Amino acid sequence: MRILLGLGAAAVLLAGCGDGAGGGQQSAVRPIRAVGSSTVYPFTTAVAEQFARANPQFGAPTVESTGTGGGMKLFCAGVGINQPDVVNASRRMKRSEYADCANNGVDQVIELQIGIDGIAFVESNNGPRFKLTPAQVYQALAKTPYGKPQTAVNWSDVDPALPKIKIQVYGPPPTSGTRDALAELILEKGCDANAEMKALKEKDSDQHKTVCTTIREDGVYVEAGENDNLLIQKVEANPTAIGVLGYSFLERNSDKVHGVPLNDVTPTYETISTFAYPGARPLYVYVKGQHLDAIPGLREFVAEYAKSWNPDGLLVKRGLIASPDAQRTAATDVAAKFTALDPNQLK
Numbered sequence: 001m002r003i004l005l006g007l008g009a010a011a012v013l014l015a016g017c018g019d020g021a022g023g024g025q026q027s028a029v030r031p032i033r034a035v036g037s038s039t040v041y042p043f044t045t046a047v048a049e050q051f052a053r054a055n056p057q058f059g060a061p062t063v064e065s066t067g068t069g070g071g072m073k074l075f076c077a078g079v080g081i082n083q084p085d086v087v088n089a090s091r092r093m094k095r096s097e098y099a100d101c102a103n104n105g106v107d108q109v110i111e112l113q114i115g116i117d118g119i120a121f122v123e124s125n126n127g128p129r130f131k132l133t134p135a136q137v138y139q140a141l142a143k144t145p146y147g148k149p150q151t152a153v154n155w156s157d158v159d160p161a162l163p164k165i166k167i168q169v170y171g172p173p174p175t176s177g178t179r180d181a182l183a184e185l186i187l188e189k190g191c192d193a194n195a196e197m198k199a200l201k202e203k204d205s206d207q208h209k210t211v212c213t214t215i216r217e218d219g220v221y222v223e224a225g226e227n228d229n230l231l232i233q234k235v236e237a238n239p240t241a242i243g244v245l246g247y248s249f250l251e252r253n254s255d256k257v258h259g260v261p262l263n264d265v266t267p268t269y270e271t272i273s274t275f276a277y278p279g280a281r282p283l284y285v286y287v288k289g290q291h292l293d294a295i296p297g298l299r300e301f302v303a304e305y306a307k308s309w310n311p312d313g314l315l316v317k318r319g320l321i322a323s324p325d326a327q328r329t330a331a332t333d334v335a336a337k338f339t340a341l342d343p344n345q346l347k
Contacts, residue, residue: 032061036071036088037177038226039246046318051304058297067226068177076101085291089284090177095346108289111341113331114309115320118247118272119279121260124239128163130260138190140167143214170234171244173223181281183213248319273321306335
């Protein structure tokens, strides 16, 4: 899904030769372009709108919801006027993605942790009031739970204490960072509750990943796309279903859905900000360093973002959870100095 902020096509002017956007050899006049996570999309959209009001001379940024994985591919495809300047991410950049960036000449990547969100499990306000654990979620959604064939039809097949209700989960597609975080924060932890799976991780990490993070493909888990508002509608229309999405969408739709507790911890601002909730995760924005001097307003856009992620800032009012003081101070310093990411920090 592509959504444009502002009207009309962007005029592009090139000085010098070639298609590059770095090195100070040429300049481009077009709006800032951001791609990536549907979870981070509303936050970057809010900053873009505020930036456009304060800086009309730069034009309204374009923000596209492509999913984190799809956004990373676009961002890392190269440097130039046709390449995006910013990628939103609901999980950290992977080492393999940085390698793709570097191979394509994108070797100045600025990482900004903009705040915290949670992978929220939600159900309709008319739902059965589930209470789940990561192990129960894993057993319900895994293609081969603990290496065995998947046979669960109802939640009670996973655990007799759960309702005898057909398992139906709406969640993100493979291109989504929320899907990656679901695998890492919930499914893998639920899988590793089994001692044999923990041992398998040491013995064969690839097989462990397959067993612990591959989701069943028999229609029980329904990929709801990158539109989290549509996912909310599906859950509201099906009171026995569960949805998986970013906490900010839960907060904005509390009149329709509520959070499902994991390990008896309900997703709230407080439980996510302290990482007490198992699905808590940081959110990121990555900026292409080579575009800072070539795309007018990109530096100012980063500054606008940095002043918006404080506890009393615009983004918290929009549902973002502010990072702890130390992390927020570090991110603000990176935004001021445009410090390039050290790829050795990535996994």
